[in-house]
Amino acid sequence: MLTLTSSVEIWAHRLPAGAKLGALALGTVGLFALSSPLALGVAALAVLGLVASGGPRFLRESLLMLRPLWPFVLIVAVWHLVTGDISGGATVILRMGAAVAAANFATMTTRLAEMLAVIEALLSPLRLFGLAPRPMALALALVIRFIPVMLTRIEAISLAYRARSPRRAGWRILMPAALAALDDAEHVADALRARGGAG
Amino acid sequence: MERSLTHIALFAALIAVLGLVPKIDLASGVPITAQSLGVMLCGTVLGARRGALAVGLFLLVTLAGLPLLAGGRGGLGVLASPTVGYLIGFPVAAFVAGLITRNWRAPVGLAATVGAAVGGIVVLNTMGIFGMSVMLEKSLSEAALLAAPYFIGDSLKAVLAGLVTQAIARARPEALLSRA
Numbered sequence: 410m411l412t413l414t415s416s417v418e419i420w421a422h423r424l425p426a427g428a429k430l431g432a433l434a435l436g437t438v439g440l441f442a443l444s445s446p447l448a449l450g451v452a453a454l455a456v457l458g459l460v461a462s463g464g465p466r467f468l469r470e471s472l473l474m475l476r477p478l479w480p481f482v483l484i485v486a487v488w489h490l491v492t493g494d495i496s497g498g499a500t501v502i503l504r505m506g507a508a509v510a511a512a513n514f515a516t517m518t519t520r521l522a523e524m525l526a527v528i529e530a531l532l533s534p535l536r537l538f539g540l541a542p543r544p545m546a547l548a549l550a551l552v553i554r555f556i557p558v559m560l561t562r563i564e565a566i567s568l569a570y571r572a573r574s575p576r577r578a579g580w581r582i583l584m585p586a587a588l589a590a591l592d593d594a595e596h597v598a599d600a601l602r603a604r605g606g607a608g
Numbered sequence: 609m610e611r612s613l614t615h616i617a618l619f620a621a622l623i624a625v626l627g628l629v630p631k632i633d634l635a636s637g638v639p640i641t642a643q644s645l646g647v648m649l650c651g652t653v654l655g656a657r658r659g660a661l662a663v664g665l666f667l668l669v670t671l672a673g674l675p676l677l678a679g680g681r682g683g684l685g686v687l688a689s690p691t692v693g694y695l696i697g698f699p700v701a702a703f704v705a706g707l708i709t710r711n712w713r714a715p716v717g718l719a720a721t722v723g724a725a726v727g728g729i730v731v732l733n734t735m736g737i738f739g740m741s742v743m744l745e746k747s748l749s750e751a752a753l754l755a756a757p758y759f760i761g762d763s764l765k766a767v768l769a770g771l772v773t774q775a776i777a778r779a780r781p782e783a784l785l786s787r788a
Contacts, residue, residue, distance in 0.1 A: 411675065412674055413675050413682055414673055474685065477679060477681050481690045484744075488746075488750075505689070505743065505744075508688035509689050512688050515683075519673065521672055521674070525672050532668075548613055548617045549668065551613075551617035551621075552620045552624070553674070555617065559618075560628060582629075583768060583772050584776075587622065587649060587772050587776060588779060588780065592780075593614075594615040594618040594619075597614040607613050
């Protein structure tokens with residue numbers, strides 16, 4: 410399945426995932442501690458420089474990943490132009506853009522398996538609350554494996570519906586899709602038990 | 609143990625898939641993405657604890673870098689974006705939906721609809737609006753204006769969640785873990 414890791418290999422792909430996430434966490438705290446538009450502008454330029462160090466194709470991919478922010482940028486910009494508080498608007502937009510771009514940089518330069526390994530390590534203290542690491546790793550793998558399976562299933566369900574009706578299936582696929590998930594869960598549970606259990 | 613685990617994993621996959629299928633157009637032409645419907649179903653079908661864990665698992669896979677949020681979003685960037693409140697609210701919404709479905713001894717369809725509405729609309733939007741207000745430095749009422757257009761779609765989703773839960777109660781009564 411397609412992940413958000415960039416296919417353009419850059420120097421940051423070779424850094425350890427834990428180090429990148431640690432730096433990202435510190436950097437994000439720093440961004441939220443700053444409040445002057447000037448300081449945030451410098452920080453945003455620094456992030457832009459970091460992203461641009463990956464070359465033009467990497468930079469283009471990164472900018473595309475910022476697309477979901479545009480509606481918010483627009484709303485905040487219009488709002489602050491109307492109220493006249495320009496520096497307040499610049500603060501919000503620069504901080505948001507820099508923080509999201511920096512986080513995307515970490516995501517784009519870290520392979521899924523490495524990211525999952527860090528997440529599992531970070532969550533291991535949860536074993537104190539009864540969430541053991543091994544079943545959790547198994548559950549993560551199951552989710553990733555079953556997303557394409559379920560997509561195919563839902564496509565089959567809507568094709569079957571359209572073979573019987575001139576209308577689109579719409580919400581009517583929900584019920585069979587949920588039932589399929591429940592049935593798959595029972596079958597996979599049996600298969601796991603037959604192979605020695607999940608624990 | 610295995611049953612809980614696979615139900616949690618498969619419903620996490622269901623949330624992902626519901627965000628990937630093309631938008632469902634309702635009769636009125638209001639396009640809704642089915643993702644938050646998946647969150648509601650996790651609570652009303654799996655129950656509070658398993659439902660919240662399923663949603664949490666979905667979020668982990670998303671943060672790890674799979675573009676599974678509606679609109680193909682994912683990765684760590686979503687934690688710094690204005691909609692972060694909704695993401696944190698997702699597992700809480702499923703938990704509340706499951707709690708109400710289990711403990712309110714009304715007919716299952718009604719309990720699930722109300723549970724999905726309280727969890728998936730009231731709780732989720734409260735946290736989502738709070739998140740937008742913090743991230744965009746706006747007051748709560750200003751942030752609420754941004755969320756308002758979605759309430760109609762959300763109410764329809766709560767009704768659909770109730771209908772699906774009721775249908776499951778009829779077709780697979782033993783599989784409805786929220787009432788088991």
